[in-house]
Amino acid sequence: MIYQDSRTLLAVRDLRATVNGTEILKGIDLSVRSGEVHAIMGPNGSGKSTFAKVLAGHPAYAVSGGEVSFDGGNLFELEPETRSRRGMFLGFQYPIEIPGVANSQFLRLAYNTLQAERGKEELDPLEFDDFVREKMKLLEMNPDFLDRSVNEGFSGGEKKRNEILQMALLEPKLAILDETDSGLDIDALRIVANGVNHLATRDNAIILVTHYQRLLNYIKPDFVHVMDAGRIVKTGGSELALELEARGYDWVSAEFIASGTPKAEVGA
Amino acid sequence: MTGTEAGSYLDSLIRVQAQPPAAHSSPAWLKQLRARALERVGALTVPTTRDEDWRFTDLSPLTRLSWHPVQGAPQLASADLERLSLPEAAARLVFVDGRYAAQHSFNHSGLTVANLPAGMAEHGASVEAHLGRHARFEQDAFTAVNTAFLHDGALIVVARDAVLEAPVQVLCISTQKETASYPRCLVIAQPGSRLTIIEEFAALHQGACFTNAVTEMALADNARVNHVRVQRDSEAAFHIGNCAVSLAHASRYHAVGIAFGARLSRYNLNVLLAEEGAECAIDGLALIGGRQLADSHTLIDHAKPHGLSRQLHKCIVDGSAHSVFNGKIMVRPGAQRTDSSQSSRNLLLSGKARVDTKPQLEIFADDVKCAHGATVGQLDAEEVFYLRSRGLSDAAARMLLTYAFGAEVIGRIGVASLRRRLERAVQAQTSRAA
Numbered sequence: 090m091i092y093q094d095s096r097t098l099l100a101v102r103d104l105r106a107t108v109n110g111t112e113i114l115k116g117i118d119l120s121v122r123s124g125e126v127h128a129i130m131g132p133n134g135s136g137k138s139t140f141a142k143v144l145a146g147h148p149a150y151a152v153s154g155g156e157v158s159f160d161g162g163n164l165f166e167l168e169p170e171t172r173s174r175r176g177m178f179l180g181f182q183y184p185i186e187i188p189g190v191a192n193s194q195f196l197r198l199a200y201n202t203l204q205a206e207r208g209k210e211e212l213d214p215l216e217f218d219d220f221v222r223e224k225m226k227l228l229e230m231n232p233d234f235l236d237r238s239v240n241e242g243f244s245g246g247e248k249k250r251n252e253i254l255q256m257a258l259l260e261p262k263l264a265i266l267d268e269t270d271s272g273l274d275i276d277a278l279r280i281v282a283n284g285v286n287h288l289a290t291r292d293n294a295i296i297l298v299t300h301y302q303r304l305l306n307y308i309k310p311d312f313v314h315v316m317d318a319g320r321i322v323k324t325g326g327s328e329l330a331l332e333l334e335a336r337g338y339d340w341v342s343a344e345f346i347a348s349g350t351p352k353a354e355v356g357a
Numbered sequence: 358m359t360g361t362e363a364g365s366y367l368d369s370l371i372r373v374q375a376q377p378p379a380a381h382s383s384p385a386w387l388k389q390l391r392a393r394a395l396e397r398v399g400a401l402t403v404p405t406t407r408d409e410d411w412r413f414t415d416l417s418p419l420t421r422l423s424w425h426p427v428q429g430a431p432q433l434a435s436a437d438l439e440r441l442s443l444p445e446a447a448a449r450l451v452f453v454d455g456r457y458a459a460q461h462s463f464n465h466s467g468l469t470v471a472n473l474p475a476g477m478a479e480h481g482a483s484v485e486a487h488l489g490r491h492a493r494f495e496q497d498a499f500t501a502v503n504t505a506f507l508h509d510g511a512l513i514v515v516a517r518d519a520v521l522e523a524p525v526q527v528l529c530i531s532t533q534k535e536t537a538s539y540p541r542c543l544v545i546a547q548p549g550s551r552l553t554i555i556e557e558f559a560a561l562h563q564g565a566c567f568t569n570a571v572t573e574m575a576l577a578d579n580a581r582v583n584h585v586r587v588q589r590d591s592e593a594a595f596h597i598g599n600c601a602v603s604l605a606h607a608s609r610y611h612a613v614g615i616a617f618g619a620r621l622s623r624y625n626l627n628v629l630l631a632e633e634g635a636e637c638a639i640d641g642l643a644l645i646g647g648r649q650l651a652d653s654h655t656l657i658d659h660a661k662p663h664g665l666s667r668q669l670h671k672c673i674v675d676g677s678a679h680s681v682f683n684g685k686i687m688v689r690p691g692a693q694r695t696d697s698s699q700s701s702r703n704l705l706l707s708g709k710a711r712v713d714t715k716p717q718l719e720i721f722a723d724d725v726k727c728a729h730g731a732t733v734g735q736l737d738a739e740e741v742f743y744l745r746s747r748g749l750s751d752a753a754a755r756m757l758l759t760y761a762f763g764a765e766v767i768g769r770i771g772v773a774s775l776r777r778r779l780e781r782a783v784q785a786q787t788s789r790a791a
């Protein structure tokens with residue numbers, strides 16, 4: 090939702106990033122204010138996940154230009170864990186499996202680290218168990234997932250629910266959900282979308298990365314951005330998603346190239 | 358180091374260790390066993406790195422040290438004993454610097470769990486049939502020295518069909534620096550019996566000492582033994598352990614060996630699947646750092662058909678430590694339908710850490726299933742990032758992942774209090790490294 094008294098949570102200006110020396114992000118501009126829901130769409134390989142991981146501080150990506158301020162500070166001065174503790178959350182497109190680490194242990198450690206950071210009380214295993222089971226109800230998750238190793242042997246949909254469970258525990262200011270809808274059947278999609286809607290407030294913001302319009306039937310975005318070849322090539326309202334669904338992405342790129350924006354290095 | 362010098366080193370070990378006065382009242386067969394072992398000590402030498410089996414494990418620092426005789430009565434402070442005790446234990450035998458400490462030991466198990474000289478009174482014939490028969494000393498200098506000194510030791514006899522769910526604990530504690538001790542343990546599991554035994558080696562000092570332990574286990578038909586061996590010797594210690602296990606028809610042996618301690622440790626585990634349908638699972642974890650060396654040599658010897666063996670050996674190596682694993686699987690002619698798998702997985706936490714791992718399969722039967730694999734690697738960068746993205750510091754993330762790597766083996770220990778104690782020890786060690 091767009092509110093009058095909102096504040097800027099994320100300001101991205103001409104962000105460029107490389108992986109193994111290849112430039113993937115070629116100048117991204119984006120501003121996200123509290124209360125807003127943004128959708129970033131675009132074809133496979135356009136750099137959506139790279140953008141999300143650069144924001145979260147993945148060490149494989151090198152920032153080669155531009156600025157990002159997060160909640161008023163320079164994002165790039167912060168370690169990945171500090172970004173998380175200050176309220177940034179990345180829901181991974183491919184959540185990693187961690188054999189040998191019990192999900193409950195992991196979730197409690199993450200939660201208590203944050204509580205300590207906020208000067209709040211940490212929970213012992215029993216207290217945490219009650220707390221997390223309540224949150225799991227929201228996502229209709231079986232409590233058995235607490236006893237299993239983190240994401241190990243989880244189906245694609247179960248992994249995504251586990252990501253949203255972490256979001257529910259950590260209550261981030263800015264959640265970037267990378268393809269949280271992929272791998273979900275229609276019921277799971279509805280449950281996860283309800284969970285996300287439940288977590289959205291006027292004080293936080295959500296960036297949904299997706300290449301299907303399907304999720305946006307459940308979570309209505311205030312802005313829809315289209316990424317192509319490492320840039321945001323078009324921004325519109327929620328109606329843009331429907332248009333993309335109907336017409337595909339090619340026309341957007343064509344329009345962008347035709348417009349000859351100053352930053353464009355077409356043909357790269 | 359020449360053979361003569363090495364020979365004289367073994368002699369020096371013999372000279373410093375006085376036989377306890379009670380040794381002369383041992384039965385004749387035992388005196389003969391010691392004498393034969395002593396003879397072999399005279400003929401054998403300390404292995405050198407020229408021996409294929411000791412290629413990576415240089416014992417010359419050991420041979421440069423000399424040892425004092427153990428002084429005074431075997432005695433532990435109650436706080437030390439408390440720290441090492443297991444609330445679940447049905448029986449406990451405590452050996453302090455190699456000598457039996459009756460006042461710290463107890464037995465509520467209903468089985469024979471006793472110091473060897475006492476236990477022999479009742480079980481003379483079966484002890485004679487097994488002691489020194491499984492852990493062969495003819496070609497092994499350290500087993501020979503241990504056998505030459507054989508006096509105190511743990512004797513556990515599990516009667517036919519006796520099932521003991523609670524563990525029996527054998528604690529071998531070094532309290533005096535610059536001494537050598539020769540722990541000995543014999544387990545006789547009669548047909549259909551079940552036992553869990555925890556052997557633990559620890560030191561109450563940081564000084565140099567030499568532990569030379571020998572354990573023998575004989576499992577009769579359908580017997581089951583769970584054997585946990587924890588080596589937490591002092592940082593300056595030399596620890597040599599030999600364990601020989603013999604499995605009769607359809608018996609099952611599960612071992613979890615944990616090595617945290619010692620400057621240099623070498624553990625030889627030989628499991629003989631002597632009759633049809635025997636099974637064993639051998640799990641190992643070495644967690645070392647600094648300049649430690651942990652060497653584990655195992656032999657799983659499938660002598661008869663329908664045997665099953667499973668082995669998982671893990672090492673976590675930090676600093677400039679060095680771990681060695683040699684896992685030999687022997688399938689003898691006629692041991693058809695053998696099913697064996699072995700996995701060696703190694704985690705290097707520093708650029709200077711070193712791992713030498715070698716599976717050694719010798720298969721002389723054609724209808725067998727033998728799988729093996731080895732990996733050596735570092736912590737997974739994606740896993741570290743995932744944890745950091747949830748607010749864990751880099752150090753906490755690495756510690757958790759290291760801990761998880763080791764927890765797979767520790768989790769296979771069936772005694773909850775020991776599992777928790779070892780998990781805390783892993784956490785302490787990995788957080789020190791982080």
Ligand SMILES: Nc1ncnc2c1ncn2[C@@H]1O[C@H](COP(=O)(O)OP(=O)(O)O)[C@@H](O)[C@H]1O
Binds near residue numbers: 136140149
């Ligand atoms: N770690 C990496 N190493 C090499 N190439 C990468 C890496 N990550 C992403 N890329 C490349 O960057 C481009 C953008 O990928 P990605 O951000 O995953 O796109 P999207 O999420 O939009 O599908 C692709 O061409 C991909 O191959």
Ligand SMILES: [Mg+2]
Binds near residue numbers: 137138139182267268
């Ligand atoms: Mg992607």
